[in-house]
Amino acid sequence: MDEIEHLVDETYRHYYEHFEPAPKVPAPAEDADAEANYPAAPGLIYHIQKTASVFVIRTLISSNIRTDFERILAAPEDYPSLRLLEGGDGQLGGQLKFFMVENPSEAEIIHDQLHNRRFPVVEELLCNLSDPGFSWWLTTKDSGFQIAFTMSVTASDQTVKLGPLGDRELALRNFQRFAELVNQAGIEMNIQNEVNRVQFNDCEEFILEELKDVFEFGVITQTFKDIFKILARKTYDFTRLEETWYYLHELAAVRRFWIQVQFDLNAAEA
Numbered sequence: 001m002d003e004i005e006h007l008v009d010e011t012y013r014h015y016y017e018h019f020e021p022a023p024k025v026p027a028p029a030e031d032a033d034a035e036a037n038y039p040a041a042p043g044l045i046y047h048i049q050k051t052a053s054v055f056v057i058r059t060l061i062s063s064n065i066r067t068d069f070e071r072i073l074a075a076p077e078d079y080p081s082l083r084l085l086e087g088g089d090g091q092l093g094g095q096l097k098f099f100m101v102e103n104p105s106e107a108e109i110i111h112d113q114l115h116n117r118r119f120p121v122v123e124e125l126l127c128n129l130s131d132p133g134f135s136w137w138l139t140t141k142d143s144g145f146q147i148a149f150t151m152s153v154t155a156s157d158q159t160v161k162l163g164p165l166g167d168r169e170l171a172l173r174n175f176q177r178f179a180e181l182v183n184q185a186g187i188e189m190n191i192q193n194e195v196n197r198v199q200f201n202d203c204e205e206f207i208l209e210e211l212k213d214v215f216e217f218g219v220i221t222q223t224f225k226d227i228f229k230i231l232a233r234k235t236y237d238f239t240r241l242e243e244t245w246y247y248l249h250e251l252a253a254v255r256r257f258w259i260q261v262q263f264d265l266n267a268a269e270a
């Protein structure tokens with residue numbers, strides 16, 4: 001347990017020390033040098049179409065955001081999936097936005113889950129027992145936290161709407177794997193599966209906080225990486241360890257993208 005105690009002493013921290021907002025898309029300028037403001041990095045280029053009650057996210061996977069931005073702005077008609085010309089051909093730069101990723105596979109996951117899907121602007125007003133919504137919900141508990149996969153929780157100051165983070169069954173498999181890996185490392189961790197929800201508790205507090213930050217803020221910190229390094233030294237099942245690691249990275253990317261989408265929607269209303 002010396003390694004765990006060292007991590008607790010040296011690296012316990014929270015969101016505001018690590019999370020940096022995703023970069024904003026600069027408005028297109030007249031000079032060619034402005035093109036350099038777009039990152040030459042992989043990610044998503046996207047366009048949000050919004051009405052009074054619903055919005056749709058049109059996404060395009062990009063291996064080089066700068067290059068693809070130039071091409072789209074020069075010939076938007078060549079990219080019909082983005083639907084940029086449906087409201088006229090003015091202010092294309094204002095409609096078009098980008099989201100950077102660390103790994104191109106993260107852009108593919110976001111695209112597969114969110115492209116062309118229709119979402120209610122105010123989910124809580126439209127959902128009911130027969131249509132319980134698309135969002136996950138995080139609720140802080142005394143000994144940990146709970147993730148609900150439908151709108152089956154009562155909103156409170158301790159509840160955060162996370163957005164559409166993915167398939168429930170896939171999530172449960174990976175959460176269980178993570179708990180098993182932690183237990184194999186000699187650290188107690190308990191996961192309780194209920195109908196449409198899962199609870200994480202009875203574990204070192206800093207590990208729960210790190211995992212909670214993945215859900216709430218889409219943050220993968222150096223501390224979380226160090227935790228997985230410890231787990232790697234305690235297990236022989238590297239396939240399961242690697243699958244869980246990549247799953248949590250992809251889940252964090254979807255959450256960060258959804259935070260940015262919500263920021264875009266709020267900015268459009270301001």
